Amino acid sequence: MTDVEKVKFPAPRCRNPLVFPDGSRDPATVFLTEVIDHPNIEVGDWSYYNNRTLPQDYAAELAPYLFPGAPEYLRIGRFCQIAEGVQFITATANHPMSGLSTYPFAVFDPDRLGGYRNSLPRGEDTVVGHDCWLGRDAMLMPGAELGNGVIVASRAVVTGKVPDYAIVAGNPAKVVRMRFDAKDVATLLEIAWWNWSAKKIAENLSLIEAGDVAALHRQSKV
Numbered sequence: 001m002t003d004v005e006k007v008k009f010p011a012p013r014c015r016n017p018l019v020f021p022d023g024s025r026d027p028a029t030v031f032l033t034e035v036i037d038h039p040n041i042e043v044g045d046w047s048y049y050n051n052r053t054l055p056q057d058y059a060a061e062l063a064p065y066l067f068p069g070a071p072e073y074l075r076i077g078r079f080c081q082i083a084e085g086v087q088f089i090t091a092t093a094n095h096p097m098s099g100l101s102t103y104p105f106a107v108f109d110p111d112r113l114g115g116y117r118n119s120l121p122r123g124e125d126t127v128v129g130h131d132c133w134l135g136r137d138a139m140l141m142p143g144a145e146l147g148n149g150v151i152v153a154s155r156a157v158v159t160g161k162v163p164d165y166a167i168v169a170g171n172p173a174k175v176v177r178m179r180f181d182a183k184d185v186a187t188l189l190e191i192a193w194w195n196w197s198a199k200k201i202a203e204n205l206s207l208i209e210a211g212d213v214a215a216l217h218r219q220s221k222v
Contacts, residue, residue: 009202009205012031012033014034015031015035016029017030017048029049029050032048033045033047038059039068040073040074041074041076044079044080044130047079047080047082048082061087062082062087062088063126064087065089067092070091070120072090072092074126075125077129078194078195079131080128081133081134083136083138084136084137085138086135086138088144089140090142124143126140126144128146128150129148130192131194132146132151135156136154138152138154138157138158139155148188149164149179150167150168152173153173156171158172163175164188165178165179165185165188166178167179187214187217190217191216193208193220
């Protein structure tokens with residue numbers, strides 16, 4: 001038995017990684033890499049999503065306005081935890097504002113729809129760093145960018161950039177507090193454990209779970 005198996009570290013290419021004591025798998029918990037095939041969405045290994053409604057189209061559930069070939073992308077890092085109801089409102093959800101009306105007349109005209117999409121400005125990508133936790137019904141607006149280790153409270157509406165290891169809440173979301181001081185944040189970013197091999201993560205899982213930054217830093221040098 002390998003070290004990874006000893007700590008029951010899930011394989012990254014498993015659709016339903018949560019196993020109950022009776023051996024059955026939770027259908028509501030999915031690794032996003034296994035349920036999303038969308039040219040404008042990039043997801044890192046081990047990032048999971050939990051949704052009891054069992055969506056037919058996970059990409060559309062999470063990013064309902066991001067069509068294939070859109071000018072912007074949704075990029076999600078490794079080891080992210082995304083709760084039910086989270087949505088990414090990407091830039092192409094916007095309506096034209098240069099005319100007298102914001103009504104998107106062209107989207108209802110098949111002959112004009114293609115040209116309308118091509119005329120949309122290049123929106124900012126929506127970025128979620130590694131090891132971020134997005135609470136239920138949180139919403140990320142166009143161009144939102146989460147650093148690594150960010151926690152987004154339930155029903156928060158996030159715009160702009162959120163610093164590494166911040167906890168944000170509210171509408172618009174504001175930093176409630178930092179999870180670690182500046183020195184520890186810098187050390188955690190240097191360690192970047194999410195980029196380690198599965199074997200090394202499994203071997204050091206007790207340190208990651210314990211929250212001892214200095215000990216993990218020492219082990220990272222081994």
